[in-house]
Amino acid sequence: MYHCRNRLFAGVTAGVLAVMPLYAQTPDNMLVVAQNIDDIVTIDPASAYEFSSGEYVANTYDTLVRYDAMDTTVLAPALATDWQIDAENKTVTFTLRDDVTFHSGNPLRGEDVVGSWKRVVSLDKAPAFILTQLGWTPDNIEEMVTAEGNTVTVRYEGDFAPSFVLNVLAARPASVVDMEIVMANEVDGDLGHAWINRNSAGTGPFSLGSYRPADILTLDANPDYYQGGPAMDRVVIQHNPEGATQRLQLEAGDIDIAKNLDPGQVAGLEGIDGVRVETYPQAAVHWVSFNQKTESLTDPAVWEAARYLVDYEGMADGMLKGQMKVHQAFWPDGFPGALTDTPFGFDPEKAKQILADAGVETPINVTMDVISAPTFVEMAQALQASFAQGGINLEIVPGTGAQVITKYRARTHEAMMLYWGPDFMDPHSNAKAFAFNADNSDDKYASTTTWRNAWMPPAELNEKTMAALAEQDADTRLEMYLELQRATQAEAPFVIMFQAIKQVAMRNNVQGFVNGATSDYVFYRLVEKE
Amino acid sequence: MALAEDSGKGRVRASLPPWIKTTILTIGSIAMTMLGLLFVTFIIGRVMPIDPVLAIVGERASQSTYDAVFLELGLDKPLIVQFGYYIWDVLHLDFGTSLLNARPVSEDIARVFPATLELATLGIIIGIVIGVPLGVVAAARKGSWIDQVARVLALVGYSMPIFWLGLMGLLIFYGILGWVGGPGRVGIFYVDVVPSVTGLILVDAALDGNWDVFKNAFSHIILPASLLGYFSLAYISRMTRSFMLEQLSAEYITTARVKGMSEWDVIWKHAFKNTRVQLITVIALSYANLLEGSVLTEIIFSWPGIGSYITTALLSADMNAVLGGTVVVGLIFILLNILSDLLYRVFDPRAK
Numbered sequence: 054m055y056h057c058r059n060r061l062f063a064g065v066t067a068g069v070l071a072v073m074p075l076y077a078q079t080p081d082n083m084l085v086v087a088q089n090i091d092d093i094v095t096i097d098p099a100s101a102y103e104f105s106s107g108e109y110v111a112n113t114y115d116t117l118v119r120y121d122a123m124d125t126t127v128l129a130p131a132l133a134t135d136w137q138i139d140a141e142n143k144t145v146t147f148t149l150r151d152d153v154t155f156h157s158g159n160p161l162r163g164e165d166v167v168g169s170w171k172r173v174v175s176l177d178k179a180p181a182f183i184l185t186q187l188g189w190t191p192d193n194i195e196e197m198v199t200a201e202g203n204t205v206t207v208r209y210e211g212d213f214a215p216s217f218v219l220n221v222l223a224a225r226p227a228s229v230v231d232m233e234i235v236m237a238n239e240v241d242g243d244l245g246h247a248w249i250n251r252n253s254a255g256t257g258p259f260s261l262g263s264y265r266p267a268d269i270l271t272l273d274a275n276p277d278y279y280q281g282g283p284a285m286d287r288v289v290i291q292h293n294p295e296g297a298t299q300r301l302q303l304e305a306g307d308i309d310i311a312k313n314l315d316p317g318q319v320a321g322l323e324g325i326d327g328v329r330v331e332t333y334p335q336a337a338v339h340w341v342s343f344n345q346k347t348e349s350l351t352d353p354a355v356w357e358a359a360r361y362l363v364d365y366e367g368m369a370d371g372m373l374k375g376q377m378k379v380h381q382a383f384w385p386d387g388f389p390g391a392l393t394d395t396p397f398g399f400d401p402e403k404a405k406q407i408l409a410d411a412g413v414e415t416p417i418n419v420t421m422d423v424i425s426a427p428t429f430v431e432m433a434q435a436l437q438a439s440f441a442q443g444g445i446n447l448e449i450v451p452g453t454g455a456q457v458i459t460k461y462r463a464r465t466h467e468a469m470m471l472y473w474g475p476d477f478m479d480p481h482s483n484a485k486a487f488a489f490n491a492d493n494s495d496d497k498y499a500s501t502t503t504w505r506n507a508w509m510p511p512a513e514l515n516e517k518t519m520a521a522l523a524e525q526d527a528d529t530r531l532e533m534y535l536e537l538q539r540a541t542q543a544e545a546p547f548v549i550m551f552q553a554i555k556q557v558a559m560r561n562n563v564q565g566f567v568n569g570a571t572s573d574y575v576f577y578r579l580v581e582k583e
Numbered sequence: 584m585a586l587a588e589d590s591g592k593g594r595v596r597a598s599l600p601p602w603i604k605t606t607i608l609t610i611g612s613i614a615m616t617m618l619g620l621l622f623v624t625f626i627i628g629r630v631m632p633i634d635p636v637l638a639i640v641g642e643r644a645s646q647s648t649y650d651a652v653f654l655e656l657g658l659d660k661p662l663i664v665q666f667g668y669y670i671w672d673v674l675h676l677d678f679g680t681s682l683l684n685a686r687p688v689s690e691d692i693a694r695v696f697p698a699t700l701e702l703a704t705l706g707i708i709i710g711i712v713i714g715v716p717l718g719v720v721a722a723a724r725k726g727s728w729i730d731q732v733a734r735v736l737a738l739v740g741y742s743m744p745i746f747w748l749g750l751m752g753l754l755i756f757y758g759i760l761g762w763v764g765g766p767g768r769v770g771i772f773y774v775d776v777v778p779s780v781t782g783l784i785l786v787d788a789a790l791d792g793n794w795d796v797f798k799n800a801f802s803h804i805i806l807p808a809s810l811l812g813y814f815s816l817a818y819i820s821r822m823t824r825s826f827m828l829e830q831l832s833a834e835y836i837t838t839a840r841v842k843g844m845s846e847w848d849v850i851w852k853h854a855f856k857n858t859r860v861q862l863i864t865v866i867a868l869s870y871a872n873l874l875e876g877s878v879l880t881e882i883i884f885s886w887p888g889i890g891s892y893i894t895t896a897l898l899s900a901d902m903n904a905v906l907g908g909t910v911v912v913g914l915i916f917i918l919l920n921i922l923s924d925l926l927y928r929v930f931d932p933r934a935k
Contacts (some may be wrong), residue, residue, distance in 0.1 A: 085771050092640065102641045177651060179644040250685055265694065266684035267895070268887040269774060274789045289771050293885040297750055298766045301758040305820040307765050333806055452632075453898045458642040476643065500643035 057190050078306045081582050082286040084563070088312040091267040097249045098228035099169075100178030105270075105290075107572030112272060112288075114158075114228035114255035117147050117166065117205070118219055120478060122576035125569030126388070128219055132161060132229055132256065133205075137533075142525060145218060146208040149203040153279045155231035156253055159193055163200025170198055172244045179395055180226040183476055187221060193566045208580065212523035214530055217574050220479035225573055226423055230254045244265040258283045258578040267292050272577065282533030284581045303558055309582075310566065311558045315427065316375050319556050327561050330498060332375065334554035336385045336570035337474035338483075339377065341421070343423040343546040345507040347467045349419060355445070356546045358404035360397040363436065363444040363550050367399065373551065380552035382538040383473075383487040388564035389482040389569065390531040392538035404443035415444030421468040422460055425451035432468055448543070461505050462498070472553065475572055480534040481522050487547060488537050611916050618670070620913045624906055625666050634898035639682045646826025656682075669906065678910070679903035683896060688907035691892065696911060697782025698768060699888035702808055702880075703873035708810025710819050711866060717816065722831060723850050733820055734760040740817020745810065749883040752806050764803035766885035773799045811877055815869045822865045824857035859930045867923045874915045 062270045079085045092103040098110045098525040117133040120126065133147040153161040157376065161523055173181050175191040186209025189197050218326035230256040235245035236281060245254075253261035256279040262271030291308065293299050296318045296539040299311035304325060314322075324326050341359065343350035365379045382392035408415055430451060437447045445469065452460070460466050475482035488508055490503035503510060514537070521533035541547065565579035594649070624913075637654045648821050657665055672679060676808050677687035721733035756763045764770055767786055777784070777791040788797035830836065878890040889908055896904035
C-alpha cells in the first residue's frame with residue numbers, strides 16, 4: 054500500500070512537472086495580440102464595417118491615397134504616386150505605382166481600381182454609401198471611373214472640396230482588390246464575395262493566413278510589399294473577450310499586446326515588469342441626445358440646461374480616467390478643423406435658472422437608452438445623478454447594441470447616450486451627422502444624429518454644412534467647420550461630452566505599433582521586437 | 584409482420600411488433616418536440632425588439648442597402664411563411680447563413696460544437712469520477728468529517744459564481760503557478776498543427792500521434808473542464824448521497840448486515856446498485872446542461888463553444904444561428920433522454 058501511494062504521488066508530480074513549462078515569450082518574428090474580434094461580420098473590404106474588420110482591411114489592402122502608418126494624420130500617396138485635380142474640380146487623375154503586386158503575384162492594374170469600386174457600388178453593402186456620395190451608381194461607375202495604362206481618372210457629381218473627394222477615396226471601401234482572382238472565384242453572381250470572405254486579395258503588407266470567426270485571425274507577412282516587408286513574419290490575433298484574462302496572458306508573456314483592458318485592469322499593470330500601456334486618442338465622440346418627438350425635450354432651454362448638468366471633469370478624472378477626455382464639439386481633437394473650446398462646466402444652479410427663465414416646469418421625467426456595457430452604464434448612472442440636480446430625472450434603459458440602434462433608427466427613444474465615429478476622415482462626415490438634415494420626415498431615413506433625433510436644424514445650418522462641403526480653399530473650409538461646431542454647441546439638442554481614448558497594453562519589447570484615431574489606422578507593418 | 588384477427592367483426596388487420604410501434608412513437612415524439620422547440624424559438628426571435636437587418640448592415644447603411652437585406656432575409660413575408668421556409672430548409676439540412684459572420688450555420692456549428700463536446704465530456708467525467716464516490720462515502724459515513732466536507736463542497740459548488748471561480752483558477756494555476764495553459768483551446772504555436780478529423784483536439788492530436796499538441800491541448804482544457812466538473816460533482820455528489828441514504832435505511836440493508844455481509848459489499852453491491860437508475864437521470868441531465876455550453880466558462884477561457892455562439896447570436900437577432908444551435912441542443916436533450924431510457928432497461932430488470 055505504501056509503495057502504491059508513493060508511485061501515485063510520483064506519477065502526479067511527474068504529470069504536474071510535465072505540464073509546467075508550458076509557455077515562454079512569443080517568438081521574435083511573431084506578434085501575438087489578444088483582442089475581442091467577435092464584432093467581425095465580414096472581411097470583404099466591400100462590406101467590412103466593424104472595428105476589427107477595419108483593422109484587418111487596413112493591414113491587408115491599400116487605397117490610392119491613405120493616412121499611412123508613418124503618420125496617420127497626413128494624407129499620403131499609396132497605390133498612386135501622384136494626382137491632379139482639374140480646374141472645374143470635377144475630375145481627379147491618379148498615376149499608379151508600377152511596382153505593386155497583389156498577394157497572388159498579379160500586378161496592380163488600373164482595371165483593378167475600376168473593378169474594385171464598381172464591385173463595392175454593385176454589391177451595395179453597408180459601407181457602399183461612402184463611395185456613392187460621389188454620384189456613382191452601378192450603371193454609371195464605368196463612365197465615372199476609367200483606367201488607361203497606369204492612369205485612373207475619377208469623375209464625380211456634385212460640388213465637393215478636393216480634400217473631401219480624396220478623403221472618400223482613402224476610406225475603407227475604396228480598397229483595391231485583385232479583380233482577376235476575385236472574379237475567378239465568383240459564385241452565382243456574388244462578385245467573389247463568399248471567396249474574399251475567406252481569403253485576402255490585396256496589396257497590403259500582410260495577407261490573410263487563417264480566420265475562424267470569434268476564434269482566431271492570422272496575418273502572414275507580404276515580403277514583397279512595395280513599402281518594404283514587415284518585420285513580423287506573422288501576426289496572430291487571438292479572440293479573447295475578457296480583459297482580465299488578457300491581462301493574465303500579457304503578464305505571463307503568452308501575448309504581446311492586450312487590447313481590451315478596462316481602466317481597473319490597466320491600473321493593475323502599473324509597476325509590472327516588462328509591460329507598458331500606450332494611450333491613443335480616438336476619433337469617436339460621446340454624447341447625449343434628445344429626441345424631438347418627445348414633447349418635454351423640445352424646448353431649447355432643456356438642451357442648454359442639460360449642457361450644464363454633466364460633471365465633465367469629475368467623470369473624465371474619475372470613472373473614465375484614461376478612457377475619455379472632455380470634448381464638446383462634433384469633430385474630434387487632433388484633426389484639422391476641430392473645435393477644442395470647452396465652454397460648459399457642471400453648474401446645476403445655472404441649469405435650474407435656465408429652465409426657470411424659460412418657464413420650463415420641473416421635474417422633467419425622461420427615459421435614456423444606453424448600451425448595456427460596463428463603461429456606458431456607469432456613465433449613464435453618473436448622468437442620472439447630475440441631471441437630477443437640475444430637475445431632469447433620467448430613467449436608464451439599458452439594452453444590447455442591436456436593441457439600442459433598433460430603437461434609435463425607429464426614433465422611438467426619448468434621450469439617448471451613444472457615440473459617433475466618422476466614416477472617413479473628413480469633417481463633413483461628422484458635420485453631416487450633427488448639423489444637417491435634408492428631410493425630417495419619418496419615411497426619409499438618414500443615418501445621421503439629426504434625423505434619428507427628429508431634429509431639423511435651422512436652414513442656415515443646413516446651407517453652411519453643404520457650403521463647407523463644396524469649399525475649395527482648405528483654410529476657409531476648416532474655418533467653416535469651426536463655425537458649424539460652435540453653432541451646434543449652442544443650438545442643437547445634443548450634449549457632446551467626451552472624446553474616446555484607447556489604451557493598449559503591450560510587452561516592453563514591442564515597438565512600432567501604430568494605433569491611429571480609428572480602426573482604419575491600426576497598423577502592424579512597423580512593429581518590431583527589441 | 585403478424586396478422587391478428589378481429590374476432591368481433593371478422594376483419595383482419597396488421598398488428599405491428601412492439602419495437603416498431605415504440606420506434607415510430609419515439610420518432611414522432613422527437614419530431615413534434617423539435618418542431619415545437621423551433622417554433623417557440625423562431626417566434627421569440629421575431630418578437631425581440633432587435634432589428635436583424637441592422638445586425639447585418641450596421642446603423643449607418645443607406646435605406647436602399649437596408650431594404651435589399653430586408654428582402655433578402657424574407658422579412659417582408661408573413662411569420663408563418665418565414666417559419667415554413669425555414670423548416671423546409673432544415674429538412675434539407677440547410678440551416679441558412681449566419682448574419683453575424685456570413686458563413687453557413689452548419690459550418691459554424693461543426694466548428695463550435697466539438698469544442699463544447701470535448702469540454703463537457705471531460706467535465707462530466709471529472710464530475711462522475713469524483714462526485715459519485717464522494718456521495719457514496721458521505722452517505723455511508725453520515726455525519727463524519729468526510730460527509731461534512733462533501734456537503735461544504737456541494738454548497739460551495741452551488742453558491743460560488745462560476746465567473747469568479749474561473750478567474751481565480753486562471754490567476755492561481757495559470758498566472759501564478761503556470762501549471763496550466765491559458766485561454767483558448769490550444770497554445771498559439773499549436774494552432775492548426777494537427778489536421779481536424781473529429782474537431783476534438785485531444786482526439787485529433789492522438790490520431791495524428793502528435794503528443795506535443797495533445798499535451799498542450801490537455802493543459803488548456805484541464806482547468807475549464809475541472810471547473811465544470813466541480814459544478815457537476817457538487818450536484819452529482821449531493822444527489823448520490825441522498826439516494827444512498829434512502830437505500831441504506833431500507834430493511835434489506837439491515838438484513839444484509841445481520842447476515843454478516845461486509846460493509847463494502849453492503850454499500851457497493853447492494854445499496855449503490857439500487858441507486859444506479861436514479862443516478863443515470865442525474866448524470867444525463869448534468870451532461871446535457873454542460874453540452875448546452877457554459878457561456879461564462881467559455882467567455883473566461885476564450886473557448887469557442889456553442890454556448891457563447893448561441894448567446895452572441897441571440898443578442899444580435901441572428902436567428903439562423905440561434906435556431907441552428909437550438910436544433911443541436913434540442914437533439915442532445917432528446918438523445919440523452921433516449922440513452923437514459925435504454926440504460927434503465929439495462930440496469931432495472933422491471934423496466935424490461
